[in-house]
Amino acid sequence: EAGVAQSPRYKIIEKRQSVAFWCNPISGHATLYWYQQILGQGPKLLIQFQNNGVVDDSQLPKDRFSAERLKGVDSTLKIQPAKLEDSAVYLCASSLGTVFLTDTQYFGPGTRLTVL
Amino acid sequence: AQSVTQLDSQVPVFEEAPVELRCNYSSSVSVYLFWYVQYPNQGLQLLLKYLSGSTLVKGINGFEAEFNKSQTSFHLRKPSVHISDTAEYFCAVSEGGGFKTIFGAGTRLFVKA
Numbered sequence: 748e749a750g751v752a753q754s755p756r757y758k759i760i761e762k763r764q765s766v767a768f769w770c771n772p773i774s775g776h777a778t779l780y781w782y783q784q785i786l787g788q789g790p791k792l793l794i795q796f797q798n799n800g801v802v803d804d805s806q807l808p809k810d811r812f813s814a815e816r817l818k819g820v821d822s823t824l825k826i827q828p829a830k831l832e833d834s835a836v837y838l839c840a841s842s843l844g845t846v847f848l849t850d851t852q853y854f855g856p857g858t859r860l861t862v863l
Numbered sequence: 864a865q866s867v868t869q870l871d872s873q874v875p876v877f878e879e880a881p882v883e884l885r886c887n888y889s890s891s892v893s894v895y896l897f898w899y900v901q902y903p904n905q906g907l908q909l910l911l912k913y914l915s916g917s918t919l920v921k922g923i924n925g926f927e928a929e930f931n932k933s934q935t936s937f938h939l940r941k942p943s944v945h946i947s948d949t950a951e952y953f954c955a956v957s958e959g960g961g962f963k964t965i966f967g968a969g970t971r972l973f974v975k976a
Contacts, residue, residue, distance in 0.1 A: 789966030854906030
């Protein structure tokens with residue numbers, strides 16, 4: 748089966764510019780996650796969707812970050828405007844069911860964002 | 864609130880030697896525990912997970928981990944490592960009653976010939 752797809756793989760932007768990342772989860776997976784992984788740290792959850800509803804977005808900087816999951820399938824994560832500290836790898840993951848505490852998460856390859 | 868500490872940021876080891884990667888967590892409620900591996904330029908993939916039952920969990924690629932509730936630990940072990948095991952390993956915890964999984968900072972395993 749196809750894995751989690753993400754694009755682009757790499758992005759370099761100037762601070763104060765906007766950027767968007769796209770994620771296509773594994774077919775049939777109800778839950779979708781966006782994580783931020785700063786160099787030398789573990790992934791930090793930004794937002795979690797169950798189908799097209801938000802389960803948790805408590806660590807999403809809502810003044811500059813937004814995310815949507817239309818029709819409960821693909822998702823986009825946007826940063827507007829970007830700051831230097833947003834430089835990180837943005838990981839998308841999906842899991843099959845709605846028992847998210849115990850489900851296995853399947854991760855995409857990530858998008859490496861560099862903000863200059 | 865839960866937290867995860869991976870005690871070693873880097874672990875160098877010779878091929879065919881045993882290895883242990885340490886993970887401690889803090890939580891006052893029941894937990895579910897995971898180890899993920901990240902190979903260079905790839906996404907994370909699940910090695911193993913503890914949900915309930917036997918405290919010794921076996922995973923893929925010959926790895927195993929033991930849940931120790933009294934010491935709040937979930938250390939990952941492999942009796943004999945290969946060059947191909949070189950990767951970053953993340954311990955993660957989900958807390959009963961919560962919604963999300965918390966990841967540790969990772970341990971980079973270097974296997975030398």
